[in-house]
Amino acid sequence: MAQYTSASTALAVIRLRNPPVNALSLPVLQALEDGLKRADADPSVKAIMICGENGKFSAGADIQGFSLPKTRGISLGHFVSLIERCEKPVVAAIEGVALGGGLEVALGCHYRVAHVKARMGLPEVTIGLLPGGEGTQRLPRLIGVPAALDIITTGRHIPATEALKLGLVDEVVEENTIEAAIRLANKVIGQPLEPRRLSLRPVPKLPNMEAFLSEALVKLKKQARRYLAPELCFQAVRAATELPFADGVRKERELFNVLLTSGQAQALQYAFFAERAVQKWTTPHGSSWQNASPQPIHKAAVIGLGTMGRGIVTSLVKASIPVVALEQNLEYLNTGRKAVMLLLEREAMKMEQGAQTLDFHNPARLQFTVDFDALRDVDLVIEAVFENMPLKKEIFQKLSRICKPAAFLCTNTSALNIDEIASATSRPQQVVGTHFFSPAHIMRLLEIIYGHHTSPTAIATAVQLGKVLKKVGVVVGNCFGFAGNRMMFPYVEQAVFLLEEGSRPEAVDQVLEDFGFKIGPFRMSDLAGLDVAWRSRKGRGLAGDSVPPGTPARQRHGRRYSPLPDLLCENGRFGQKTGKGWYQYEKAGGRTAKPDPWLHNVLTQYRDTHHIKTRFIDQEEILERCLFSLINEGFDILAEGIASGPEHLDVIYIHGYGWPKHRGGPMFYASTVGLPRVLAKLQRYSEAHPDVPALRPSTFLKKLVAVGNPPLKEWMSYLSRPSNKL
Numbered sequence: 001m002a003q004y005t006s007a008s009t010a011l012a013v014i015r016l017r018n019p020p021v022n023a024l025s026l027p028v029l030q031a032l033e034d035g036l037k038r039a040d041a042d043p044s045v046k047a048i049m050i051c052g053e054n055g056k057f058s059a060g061a062d063i064q065g066f067s068l069p070k071t072r073g074i075s076l077g078h079f080v081s082l083i084e085r086c087e088k089p090v091v092a093a094i095e096g097v098a099l100g101g102g103l104e105v106a107l108g109c110h111y112r113v114a115h116v117k118a119r120m121g122l123p124e125v126t127i128g129l130l131p132g133g134e135g136t137q138r139l140p141r142l143i144g145v146p147a148a149l150d151i152i153t154t155g156r157h158i159p160a161t162e163a164l165k166l167g168l169v170d171e172v173v174e175e176n177t178i179e180a181a182i183r184l185a186n187k188v189i190g191q192p193l194e195p196r197r198l199s200l201r202p203v204p205k206l207p208n209m210e211a212f213l214s215e216a217l218v219k220l221k222k223q224a225r226r227y228l229a230p231e232l233c234f235q236a237v238r239a240a241t242e243l244p245f246a247d248g249v250r251k252e253r254e255l256f257n258v259l260l261t262s263g264q265a266q267a268l269q270y271a272f273f274a275e276r277a278v279q280k281w282t283t284p285h286g287s288s289w290q291n292a293s294p295q296p297i298h299k300a301a302v303i304g305l306g307t308m309g310r311g312i313v314t315s316l317v318k319a320s321i322p323v324v325a326l327e328q329n330l331e332y333l334n335t336g337r338k339a340v341m342l343l344l345e346r347e348a349m350k351m352e353q354g355a356q357t358l359d360f361h362n363p364a365r366l367q368f369t370v371d372f373d374a375l376r377d378v379d380l381v382i383e384a385v386f387e388n389m390p391l392k393k394e395i396f397q398k399l400s401r402i403c404k405p406a407a408f409l410c411t412n413t414s415a416l417n418i419d420e421i422a423s424a425t426s427r428p429q430q431v432v433g434t435h436f437f438s439p440a441h442i443m444r445l446l447e448i449i450y451g452h453h454t455s456p457t458a459i460a461t462a463v464q465l466g467k468v469l470k471k472v473g474v475v476v477g478n479c480f481g482f483a484g485n486r487m488m489f490p491y492v493e494q495a496v497f498l499l500e501e502g503s504r505p506e507a508v509d510q511v512l513e514d515f516g517f518k519i520g521p522f523r524m525s526d527l528a529g530l531d532v533a534w535r536s537r538k539g540r541g542l543a544g545d546s547v548p549p550g551t552p553a554r555q556r557h558g559r560r561y562s563p564l565p566d567l568l569c570e571n572g573r574f575g576q577k578t579g580k581g582w583y584q585y586e587k588a589g590g591r592t593a594k595p596d597p598w599l600h601n602v603l604t605q606y607r608d609t610h611h612i613k614t615r616f617i618d619q620e621e622i623l624e625r626c627l628f629s630l631i632n633e634g635f636d637i638l639a640e641g642i643a644s645g646p647e648h649l650d651v652i653y654i655h656g657y658g659w660p661k662h663r664g665g666p667m668f669y670a671s672t673v674g675l676p677r678v679l680a681k682l683q684r685y686s687e688a689h690p691d692v693p694a695l696r697p698s699t700f701l702k703k704l705v706a707v708g709n710p711p712l713k714e715w716m717s718y719l720s721r722p723s724n725k726l
């Protein structure tokens with residue numbers, strides 16, 4: 001809705017009303033049109049102000065509405081033009097947010113006043129669209145092509161102060177925005193409106209427009225990786241530089257419709273809502289976000305200043321949480337301290353107000369120690385030592401003696417059993433898994449793992465911590481590898497099996513990078529370090545001396561096994577850190593992967609030794625075996641209640657594993673491929689590789705196909721156990 005009132009006889013107020021963010025649904029837009037007509041028809045009204053209810057202008061078009069047939073064909077541009085054509089001055093009073101269609105409505109207004117804390121932007125590109133309310137044509141006319149192109153193709157939200165510098169708003173105020181807008185409206189009554197109508201303005205010329213646009217396009221294409229929206233946003237802005245306004249608008253509509261029906265927009269909009277849905281967590285024991293309250297964290301501690309610990313400390317400092325950083329001895333402490341300081345200096349440089357905001361030189365905010373006694377008064381500890389169960393248990397035993405009874409004890413682990421770690425403490429209800437992703441101060445995912453005894457308060461506190469750290473927290477159950485890594489194991493396993501059968505690392509990586517992953521599985525292993533998984537395999541008796549004599553080289557516990565990664569590690573090839581892994585690098589620590597003839601020779605010899613007949617493996621098989629085995633594991637995870645819905649797995653993959661967001665996440669992707677096809681392919685691959693359990697179709701997947709391939713949002717209702725639907 002939009003409410004029509006009067007601020008005075010001469011000033012009509014149209015207030016957009018659609019909680020929580022005043023999304024521009026059809027009724028809101030129709031009420032806006034009615035308000036404009038009423039103001040126009042009333043001779044006593046001399047100016048109009050548009051604002052939003054509850055301190056928010058508008059977050060734009062109703063994203064849910066894009067999937068509703070009745071809203072198709074309704075053009076936001078029609079309403080924006082109505083505002084602009086109004087014969088009485090229209091002033092936008094921008095509080096909170098003016099995003100997407102919200103900002104386009106403001107661009108139709110003749111004047112814009114913003115509160116200093118307001119944020120503006122055209123984030124359509126992030127949901128697979130372009131600003132289809134004539135924003136691609138008006139914004140370049142107002143602030144010039146370079147700034148408009150940046151805002152439209154990145155979707156970033158800009159603060160009011162930046163908007164003022166760019167000329168996007170006419171005034172920024174620290175106090176009452178509505179009153180300031182009323183003052184401005186009264187002041188401009190009677191002034192000519194033609195110069196304020198953006199559609200009538202020319203696009204400001206650049207001396208080197210063509211060169212600028214060509215360079216921008218090359219840059220966009222490089223980053224986009226089959227993600228359509230940025231390039232189509234670019235084309236719409238280019239149309240503004242080449243065509244009259246009306247033709248530019250036609251082009252914008254044409255491009256908008258391409259995106260709307262591309263499939264990518266649906267995937268990205270699904271991802272938008274999935275990210276919000278996972279915040280409403282539940283567990284199979286009935287605890288949930290609704291019945292648990294987080295405890296405040298005034299002070300935290302991090303144990304272990306290796307790669308993960310350093311990133312976690314940095315995240316906490318950035319979130320203004322005082323931290324005690326602890327290492328086992330002074331040598332490690334000094335190395336860790338230097339590394340943390342370097343990270344913080346870099347982060348401070350990236351931040352607007354610089355180092356002072358972070359305040360990391362103040363020992364009250366960041367303290368380095370080797371003394372466990374310094375942990376007595378912290379509210380939460382994050383243990384981030386390496387993956388060694390006896391070591392973690394020893395630390396947790398110590399923590400339960402030293403920390404205050406109410407302190408939460410978190411373990412940063414990527415696979416280890418949370419219950420076993422919790423068993424070392426006298427307060428297992430306070431223990432929770434917090435699986436950060438490297439680099440921990442940058443990656444957005446936080447996998448939050450509850451054990452058998454973890455209290456709802458501990459889960460809620462970890463979720464809240466994730467929010468404060470600006471991460472997406474996803475709550476999952478306890479099993480080896482939790483949700484993310486458990487799905488990753490079969491994916492990587494298939495990639496290695498494909499090498500045994502005839503493929504090469506660069507071929508497998510290429511297929512997955514073409515699909516949209518930032519890096520393929522072999523480049524990823526080289527980056528992460530092959531020795532990490534090797535140590536874990538040795539610990540589990542799969543590699544090294546603990547393998548019983550007489551065990552076939554390519555079999556473990558009756559299943560197919562590939563000793564290829566072990567072979568690389570035995571040759572000191574740990575990946576980038578040693579300058580050699582699945583690829584060769586220019587030096588130890590180098591970043592540029594080059595195919596390695598040594599590896600190709602080893603593969604040939606390996607196949608000969610093990611009598612493997614080499615065959616040509618096409619791209620379809622590479623893609624399907626890697627992705628479908630990962631998805632198959634996802635169905636088992638859902639059936640076991642480890643994750644409470646497919647959205648959880650998708651959010652984990654998008655934010656933790658570089659899954660291309662425009663494909664919506666693995667489970668969403670499976671739904672777009674069609675579950676019958678995923679099942680049929682898995683059946684075929686499983687028949688060809690009967691000793692690979694990961695290719696055996698999940699019972700839950702078979703059930704969903706048997707009941708007729710229901711839409712993703714209905715999947716969980718087909719589980720026989722009480723479901724965890726959000």
Ligand SMILES: CCC/C=C/C(=O)SCCNC(=O)CCNC(=O)[C@H](O)C(C)(C)COP(=O)([O-])OP(=O)([O-])OC[C@H]1O[C@@H](n2cnc3c(N)ncnc32)[C@H](O)[C@@H]1OP(=O)([O-])[O-]
Binds near residue numbers: 131
């Ligand atoms: C047609 C021509 C072209 C125009 C295109 C557009 O305008 S495209 C649009 C371009 N605009 C965008 O892309 C902006 C997208 N929105 C945002 O970036 C953020 O939501 C925010 C910054 C507005 C608020 O962040 P925050 O952390 O304070 O809060 P939060 O994020 O948790 O959201 C609160 C609730 O609001 C809901 N909801 C939000 N927006 C929309 C919407 N547009 N629609 C519907 N619903 C929306 C959200 O789902 C959540 O619901 P829940 O779970 O409570 O039921």
